[in-house]
Amino acid sequence: MASTIRVRATNNGDTTEVQALIQHPMDSGFVKDAKGELIPAHFIQQLSFEYDGKPVFLADWGGGISKDPYVKFAFKGGKKGDELKVSWIDNKGATDSTTAKIG
Amino acid sequence: MNITRNKLSRRVILQGAGAVALVGLGNASFGLPALAAANDKYPEEAFKQKSDTEAIKALYGKTAEASDKIKLDAPEIAENGAVVPVSVTTTLADVTSISFLVSDNPNVLIASYKLPAGTVPAIANRIKMAKTSKVTVLVEAGGKLYKTDKEVKVTVGGCGG
Numbered sequence: 001m002a003s004t005i006r007v008r009a010t011n012n013g014d015t016t017e018v019q020a021l022i023q024h025p026m027d028s029g030f031v032k033d034a035k036g037e038l039i040p041a042h043f044i045q046q047l048s049f050e051y052d053g054k055p056v057f058l059a060d061w062g063g064g065i066s067k068d069p070y071v072k073f074a075f076k077g078g079k080k081g082d083e084l085k086v087s088w089i090d091n092k093g094a095t096d097s098t099t100a101k102i103g
Numbered sequence: 104m105n106i107t108r109n110k111l112s113r114r115v116i117l118q119g120a121g122a123v124a125l126v127g128l129g130n131a132s133f134g135l136p137a138l139a140a141a142n143d144k145y146p147e148e149a150f151k152q153k154s155d156t157e158a159i160k161a162l163y164g165k166t167a168e169a170s171d172k173i174k175l176d177a178p179e180i181a182e183n184g185a186v187v188p189v190s191v192t193t194t195l196a197d198v199t200s201i202s203f204l205v206s207d208n209p210n211v212l213i214a215s216y217k218l219p220a221g222t223v224p225a226i227a228n229r230i231k232m233a234k235t236s237k238v239t240v241l242v243e244a245g246g247k248l249y250k251t252d253k254e255v256k257v258t259v260g261g262c263g264g
Contacts, residue, residue, distance in 0.1 A: 028209075028231065046145055056222055057218065057219075057222055058143055058216065058219075059215075059217075060143070060145055060215040060216070061213075062150040062210060063210070063231075064212070064214070065214055065231070066186045066230060066261075067185065070228065071226065071227065072190075072227040072228075073216075073218075073225065073226050074222070074223040075222040075223060076221040076222070077221060
């Protein structure tokens, strides 16, 4: 199955910039469907980015993050061709993970 | 009743997932060992708080002082409350954590980020806003907590209201 995670990591000398776009409903649990029933909360709770075996960015998210979440950050280090690992886990215990090459 | 059942099974699943990671059978591909190793318990209580003060207390256990060294970028008027791009940069040193609050959302804490040493204290993300509200960004730097905020007007609410 294709990953839900799309990552672009670009190295500019001493810094690597990372953008990630993830497919996920990020249902907050506050919205009602057409029948007037609450759509249960279903959102990514933790997202991690790892380079060289160490975390470079960790996100704790709630249902207030937009659907199909996007995040951008940067870290010092990283080399073209090296790998960045991205993983998430949601409130239902589902997970996904991918690795991306730094360009 | 429905909600209780979901909460219970979610807790069971999370405990199960946690147990797997701890035992170290940890499917490394899931990255769960990384999360466990970094000692990051998900701040569930903080994400349930209904006021800025309570959320900050639950998350950091200290109060924040205003800082002019934090630049919070958010639109003056958000056309679509479901997707409001908000970003932050700061010149504060030794930043370890950055979090976002929306005062008038049903749960005020939106996101909390942990920045290991070497990560640049600049983050861009997209958040939901139920209605016009103050947006606050918290920056934990050098062991102290700082903040700045901005009022963002919302024309169409983003919480399905």
